[in-house]
Amino acid sequence: MSVPYADALAEAKPLSHWLDSRDAPAPRPALTRNTTCDLAVVGGGFSGLWTALLAKERDPSLDVVLVEARTAGWAASGRNGGFVSASLTHGLGNGADRWPGELADLERMGLENLAEIEETLHRYGIDCGFRRDGKLWAATAPHQVDEVRAMCDLAAAHGRSIDFLTRDEIRAEVDSPTYLAGAFDAEGYALTDPARMVWGLREACLRLGVRMYENTPVRRMREGNQGVVLDTAYGRVGARQVALATNVFPALLRRLRLYTVPVYDYVLTTEPLTGGQLASVGWKGRQGMSDMGNQFHYYRLTDDNRILWGGYDAIYHYGNGLRDELDQRPETFAKLADHFFTTFPQLAGVRFGHAWGGAIDTCTRFTAFYGQAMSGRVAYALGYTGLGVAASRFGANVMLDLLSGRETPRTRLEMVRTKPLPFPPEPVRYVGVELTRRSLDRADHNGGRRDVWLRTLDRFGLGFDS
Structure with missing residues (x-):
C-alpha cells in the first residue's frame, strides 16, 4: 500500500537543514596529550559554548578548555527549529504552576537574557539570521480557543502582553483553513539559524582564547589531587573546576541519570517556496508558529523561504535509547508530511528537502535544573526540554555563579535550588x-x-x- 505524500519525501536529505551548509567550520584537533586548566567545559553545544564564552568575559585571564565528543553543535544545538524563547520555565503556565512567588523575577530574567543574547551576537558580529519577529500560536480545535484565551489572560496577569487573535486575524497573518483562533507574543521570541549561531559562538570562544578540542569524548570524570580529572581517549584534562554541559547524553555524574530521558523529535524542511506559493500562505511577518495540541507542531520560515515543520511525535526508546540510527524515522516523517498538507493544502505539490531527527533531554518539570558535585568543583545544568537555545545561556551563568561560590539573584531562585523528581527505573x-x-x-x-x-x-x- 502506498504511503500518502511519500513522493514529497522521496528526495529529502537525511540530515539537518541547518548543518547541511558550506559554512560549517573545520573540526578542531582532538586532545592527544595531558593538559591542565582553570575551568574545563564538557560539551560543545549551546550550553557549553555559552559557559566558555561567559567565563572568559567574566575573567579574561581564566584558562578555559572545552572538550566536545564530536563537533560543536552536531547534536540538538544544530538540529532544533531555531526558536529562541525568553522563557526560563518552559512557558508561563508551567512557571506559574511551579514557582508563582518568583515568576515575575523569572520572566524579567528571561527577557533580559534574550536581550543579552541579541547584544552578544551583535558585539561579536555573529551573522545567524537572528530576528525578533515573535511567535504565533494557532488553535486548531474548538477547545483550544479557550486555551488560547486563558494563555493571553495569564500573560496579562503577570505583566506580559500576548494578544488574542480571532480566526480572521490569524488567517490574515498566516492562512490555513485549520486555524480557529490564535495568539501573538511580540516580545518573548526570536528566530535564528541555530547552526550558524553555534559556529559564531564557537569562533568567539576561540578568539577569546578558549582552548577547544573536538572529537574528544570524555570517558570518565574523577577527583584528582588538586581538582577534577577528565579522562579522554588520548589524554587527560586536570581542571580546578568543571562545568558539565552534556544535556541529553549520559551524565558523567551517575546520580543524575534518572533525572532526564532522551526524547526523539523529528523535523522536515520544504524546498524553497516560490513567490506564488509564499503569497498563498501569507506570512509576511515571518513569525515563528506552533499549534496548541499536547502533541504540537512548531514551524517557521527559513531565510531562503523554506518552511521548517517539526514536532508532534515525541519518541522515547526503551533503556534511554540513544543511537545514530534513531535520527531517522520514516513513519514520523510521513505523519509530519500528512499534517503539513492538511495545514497548508494550498501547497500541494511542494517537496521536502531535508528530514532529520535528534534527541532532546526532558525532565519531569519540563525545565532545566542545576547543581554541584565533588565538593563544589563541578557544576551542571541539564533538562532544558526543548527550550534550550536561549535558556542555556542563563544556565551557563548559573553554573558559573555556583562555581564562584558567591550567592547571586540567580542562585537564590527556588527554581535553581530545587530539582525535579526523577524518572523511575526501567521497565x-x-x-x-x-x-x-x-x-x-x-x-x-x-x-x-x-x-x-x-x-x-x-x-x-x-x-x-x-
Whole structure:
C-alpha cells in the first residue's frame, strides 16, 4: 500500500537543514596529550559554548578548555527549529504552576537574557539570521480557543502582553483553513539559524582564547589531587573546576541519570517556496508558529523561504535509547508530511528537502535544573526540554555563579535550588512514558479532556514533554 505524500519525501536529505551548509567550520584537533586548566567545559553545544564564552568575559585571564565528543553543535544545538524563547520555565503556565512567588523575577530574567543574547551576537558580529519577529500560536480545535484565551489572560496577569487573535486575524497573518483562533507574543521570541549561531559562538570562544578540542569524548570524570580529572581517549584534562554541559547524553555524574530521558523529535524542511506559493500562505511577518495540541507542531520560515515543520511525535526508546540510527524515522516523517498538507493544502505539490531527527533531554518539570558535585568543583545544568537555545545561556551563568561560590539573584531562585523528581527505573519508566503519550493523544482528540492518568500526574507536578 502506498504511503500518502511519500513522493514529497522521496528526495529529502537525511540530515539537518541547518548543518547541511558550506559554512560549517573545520573540526578542531582532538586532545592527544595531558593538559591542565582553570575551568574545563564538557560539551560543545549551546550550553557549553555559552559557559566558555561567559567565563572568559567574566575573567579574561581564566584558562578555559572545552572538550566536545564530536563537533560543536552536531547534536540538538544544530538540529532544533531555531526558536529562541525568553522563557526560563518552559512557558508561563508551567512557571506559574511551579514557582508563582518568583515568576515575575523569572520572566524579567528571561527577557533580559534574550536581550543579552541579541547584544552578544551583535558585539561579536555573529551573522545567524537572528530576528525578533515573535511567535504565533494557532488553535486548531474548538477547545483550544479557550486555551488560547486563558494563555493571553495569564500573560496579562503577570505583566506580559500576548494578544488574542480571532480566526480572521490569524488567517490574515498566516492562512490555513485549520486555524480557529490564535495568539501573538511580540516580545518573548526570536528566530535564528541555530547552526550558524553555534559556529559564531564557537569562533568567539576561540578568539577569546578558549582552548577547544573536538572529537574528544570524555570517558570518565574523577577527583584528582588538586581538582577534577577528565579522562579522554588520548589524554587527560586536570581542571580546578568543571562545568558539565552534556544535556541529553549520559551524565558523567551517575546520580543524575534518572533525572532526564532522551526524547526523539523529528523535523522536515520544504524546498524553497516560490513567490506564488509564499503569497498563498501569507506570512509576511515571518513569525515563528506552533499549534496548541499536547502533541504540537512548531514551524517557521527559513531565510531562503523554506518552511521548517517539526514536532508532534515525541519518541522515547526503551533503556534511554540513544543511537545514530534513531535520527531517522520514516513513519514520523510521513505523519509530519500528512499534517503539513492538511495545514497548508494550498501547497500541494511542494517537496521536502531535508528530514532529520535528534534527541532532546526532558525532565519531569519540563525545565532545566542545576547543581554541584565533588565538593563544589563541578557544576551542571541539564533538562532544558526543548527550550534550550536561549535558556542555556542563563544556565551557563548559573553554573558559573555556583562555581564562584558567591550567592547571586540567580542562585537564590527556588527554581535553581530545587530539582525535579526523577524518572523511575526501567521497565516502569518506559511503561509510564508510553501511557502518558497515549493519554496525551487521547486528550488531543477528546476535546482536551485529561484522563485519570494525566490528572494524577498533574496533581504531583509530573509529566513528559518535548
